[in-house]
């Protein structure tokens with residue numbers, strides 16, 4: 001039996017950021033605010049200090065894309081030393097993951113690496129953590145894991161204890177996203193929804209969220225990139241991102257995400273773009289699942305039906321049209337669709353590094369290194 005577990009309190013609405021103190025209350029007197037330099041320049045710390053006049057607020061404003069083990073270790077120490085009562089992270093997935101990791105680690109001693117390699121188990125709740133996304137999105141505000149990098153390798157800190165205490169989703173915070181970031185993060189959400197839907201861990205309940213997210217992204221991402229100041233489209237995309245997050249919070253992602261990580265770490269391609277580059281090929285690859293290579297106990301016919309449903313949710317009638325539609329969407333939102341043109345110059349590194357067992361085994365069709373090499377050559 002599979003359970004649905006998502007304990008995060010979710011607040012959603014345009015303009016709700018200004019009610020942050022009403023939502024959280026004034027009880028906590030020591031707050032750690034985690035942001036990056038973009039939001040520091042936008043005077044966000046001043047705003048948050050204004051919301052909590054009686055609290056001491058310490059600010060960490062040096063999050064960089066794709067947080068590293070060293071950065072998490074350093075911040076964890078500062079958060080402990082400050083005797084923090086509440087952590088608030090405002091930003092994209094990198095900032096939220098910094099908040100989530102340091103929150104859970106604050107309740108544990110010992111080296112971070114021992115938790116990343118699963119030698120030690122996370123078994124205590126951390127400092128309450130509030131996630132406020134400014135991209136739409138990674139869905140990190142409703143997932144129980146955080147991505148941490150060391151020497152170009154991606155690790156996951158993961159535990160049901162890591163769900164944020166609260167997620168505050170205000171689409172107004174995404175209005176400032178430049179078009180490339182809007183495109184990348186929107187495609188990340190599309191990959192997550194599709195991967196949750198075809199995952200071997202999908203359930204009827206996770207499907208409901210993915211079924212909501214996919215058409216929302218297909219119908220609104222192009223318009224959002226073209227009309228960045230239109231709050232209606234930003235709202236649709238933030239809803240889609242949240243729905244995709246809720247879906248994959250129950251299933252985890254699959255081979256598309258696994259293979260995307262070396263594309264990001266070795267070739268510096270942002271996370272959402274790295275995932276999008278390989279999505280159309282994996283859609284076809286998984287559609288062609290057979291009894292010999294089906295990874296899902298529910299069988300080949302079941303997976304075929306799921307992918308036929310994805311094709312419909314994408315607004316298409318057959319697999320070729322669906323794959324072409326994703327590539328056309330990428331072109332319109334100005335995301336490169338070929339690996340070499342996006343800056344990848346070595347497929348072998350991706351083949352060697354893209355086999356994160358946690359993710360690849362979730363894929364509905366078995367994936368071998370030779371299969372992956374062939375897929376990557378097609379989109380090179």
Ligand SMILES: NC(=O)c1ccc[n+]([C@@H]2O[C@H](COP(=O)([O-])OP(=O)(O)OC[C@H]3O[C@@H](n4cnc5c(N)ncnc54)[C@H](O)[C@@H]3O)[C@@H](O)[C@H]2O)c1
Pocket residue numbers: 036037038039064065066067091092093094095097134135137138139140141143144145146147173174175176177178181184185188271272
């Ligand atoms: N934990 C999870 O469930 C999960 C899921 C997916 C991705 N991730 C992780 O999230 C990270 C990617 O996050 P991301 O794509 O949101 O980008 P990001 O957090 O890495 O931010 C990229 C850039 O966007 C800028 N930015 C963010 N919001 C902005 C806004 N509203 N206006 C202007 N600029 C803004 C930031 O300042 C930064 O320079 C990766 O490390 C990925 O592994 C985590």
